[in-house]
Amino acid sequence: MSTLFRFATAGSVDDGKSTLVGRLLHDSKAILADQLESVARTSAERGFGGEPGAIDFALLTDGLRAEREQGITIDVAYRYFSTGRRSFILADCPGHVQYTRNMVTGAATADAVVVLVDVRKGVLEQTRRHLAVVQLLRVPHVIVAVNKIDLVGYDAAVFQQVAADVAALARDLGLPDAHVVPVSALAGDNIVDRSANTPWYDGPSLLELLEALPSIDELETDLEALRLPVQLVIRPQGALAPDLLEQGAETADDYRDYRAFAGRIESGTVRVGDSVQVFPAGVTTTVTRIDRGPVAVDEASAPLSVSLSLADDVDAARGAVIAAAGSLSEPRRELDAAVFQLDPRPLTPGSRVLVKHGTSTVQALVADIRGRLDLDTLATTPAGALEANDIGLVGLKLSANLAVEPYAAHRRAGAFLVIHPHDGATLAAGIVTEGVPA
Amino acid sequence: MTDTSNPTGRVASASEPAGRVASASERIETSAPGLDTGAARPTRPASAFTSLDALEAEAIHIIREVVAEFERPVLLFSGGKDSVVVLHLATKAFWPGRVPFPVLHVDTGHNFPEVLAFRDETVARLGIRLEVASVQDYLDDGRLQERADGTRNPLQTQPLLDAIAAGKHDAVFGGARRDEDKARAKERIISLRDEFGQWDPRNQRPELWSLYNGRHTVGQHVRAFPISNWTELDVWSYIEREQIPLPPLYFAHERDVYERDGMWLAVSDVSRPRAGEQVERRTVRYRTVGDLSCTGAVLSDAASLSEIVTEVAASSLTERGATRADDRLSEAAMEDRKKDGYF
Secondary structure, X not given: OOEEEEEEEEEOOOOOXXXXXXXXXXXXXXXXXXXXXXXXXXXXXXXXXXXXXXXXXXXXXXXXXXXXHHOOOOOOEEEEEEOOOEEEEEEEOOOOOOXXXXXXXXXXXXXXXXXXXXXOOOOOHHHHHHHHHHHHOOOOEEEEXXXXXXXXXXXXXXXXXXXXXXXXXXHHHOOOOEEEEEOEOOOOEOOOOOOOOOOOOOOOOHHHHHHHOOOOOOOHHHHOOOEEEEEEEEOOOOOEOHHHHHOOHHHHHHHHOOOEXXXXXXXXXXXXXXXXXXXXXXXXXXXXXXXXXXXXXXXXXXXXXXXXXXXXXXXXXOOOEEEEOOOOOOOEEEEEEEEEXXXXXOEOOOOEEEEEEOOEEEEEEEEEEEEEEOOOOOOEEOOOOEOOOOEEEEEEEEEEXXXXXXXXXXXXXXXXEEEOOOOOOEEEEEEEOOOOOO | OOOOOOOOOEEEOOOOOHHHHOOHHHHHHOOOOOOOOOOOOOOOOHHHOOHHHHHHHHHHHHHHHHHHHOOOEEEEOOOOHHHHHHHHHHHHHHOOEOOOOOEEEXXXXXXXXXXXXXXXXXXXXXXXXXXXXXXXXXXXXXXXXXXXXXXXXXXHHHHHHHHHHXXXXXXXXXXXXXXXXXXXXXXXXXXXXXXXXXXXXXHOOOOEOOEOOOOOOOOOEEEXXXXXXXXXXXXHHHHHHHOOOOOHHHOOEEEEEEEEOOEEEEOEOOEOOOOOOOOEEXXXXXXXXXXXXXXXXXXXXXXXXXHHHHHHHHOOOOHHHHHEOHHHOOOOHHHHHHHOOOO
């Protein structure tokens, strides 16, 4: 059986990203005959250049009328393909308009980000910004696809110079895991198969890398401490599933007093008999039962959705967090965070907002804005307000305790949304920085 | 699952000695093919869970979020495989309780009888309430007019929006998947609709991590798509794994059909061959279930779930390309219908 792997693509205008995505889908046989026919027809109608029968792969991903009419990509598009080993979810992020907003959206859940670089242009400012966002969001893997290698005659020296620049940049930014692959999206070199045109390159093709890199869920999450934000309490009482009622009065009685905390395991593993703490109260109790739907299991790991029954009658509801005993520090009412400003309305000190974290939504006050992060220099400059696509450092005061953790320690437990209290718009995406050296 | 002994392909790591970091050239000298996956940390075995486990966990999480945050959710239920899967996921999400929301069927009046029977049997088995929005009622009293081409799929929008308003539903689950259509590929998992049920593709909320923002004002509602990230093959593989009951027309059977625009349409009260179209008895099955008059069958001998999974995996056509006449209207057919409030 295959495993799931999520990745995002990013690049500057004209880096050939749409072509790369189209090539990946096409060469992995994810584009079916009717889709190809439709794209080929439209390519011909629009007079797409190149040889007869050439296909404008961008048409595959530009799904909205306005995008096709204007020849631009407006929004993140999701694409799906699979190989024998993996099922892939590809978030195709447009690079030119609102690049931060789109990058953040695509990269937030990604196991890897593929950043495109034109080999003739090398590492650009925008490459640096993309990689900085990847680093801030702690995406486990980065692949820099050095594209258009055919246009420099498959010259090893040109590629090596770009690769060295990428390596230096990755070191600068503190990126933990970066790979560089010379590709030609147009010609298909090193996309699916290793190319004979780059005999000086012995590394994997892009697809081989994507098949082999461990996903977040395959990484250490099952070794981390348990976190399960409670979504709701399942207490069927009279409203039992009909198939249980059909099994007779005794079975029905067995479930009459059933009470379990339903949620998705964000990290770690839970076993029957484990000692857990339920926040915000902090009560310690024991796991007595784990259900995955109608199947009772002895243990379950992230990212499964389960229902946990506890030994004691804990007073907890949606918004509570069940954690391995002793693993979670006291919930906080103030936090330091980096926020990615997404809404066109500026975020200013004194703004009253909602903060959505895990399964809790609380009122919050933007206590102060400590500065704006300059992605080019990674320096913080003073800022009175955060504009769309800014990344800023802020202090927030909360109306209730939240079991937040530094994003660096727990991606899922350190992420939150900033929401407009009246119209409900998502104003910003935030990550808890507290306890992390800047 | 991966070979970590060879640094091939890896160029940079902040935490490693400089000699390793400058490895672009070093890799070039490496001869043995192999992948360093950067997994200095321990990884769990790949077999621990599959893509289906991950997709199921995500879908159940979404369904529970919507039930927890909305007052009156409803599930659009056609008896088609995608809505059947969402309903099955809901039974797992709330077990041992019953599914805590009703289902809504937008009835075109152009139904396959075996699908209606399946619908009624399913809601009875699960003990949930069925709401029906009838396109036929709208045609009968003149609120809607039959289209020249006879298809009723585009006519579903008004009865749907009226039923959502009448039921005061603030969240509407659907079985739409992003792999179905280019416009759907851009839609959020929790997708806001305005007072007119309209989707504004250029003004969507960014959706990050697994934090879904479903806040809405009076009159607005959200559409929730728990299986957004599933493909057709995922759906079939999951149905096989969970042995989920389906209407019989998904499996190969003999039927009187005629060919139109490269599709096999069933002979019925609402779909008759035109002059020159030959009726044939063929072994077919349906890949999608919709308006009987414009949903095509495919020639197939796949009579079991495992045979269907094999067939879908090898198919060279998408399910919509193979079976939906209405989506062939134009490149933006789905986008235009969605903007008007369609599923």
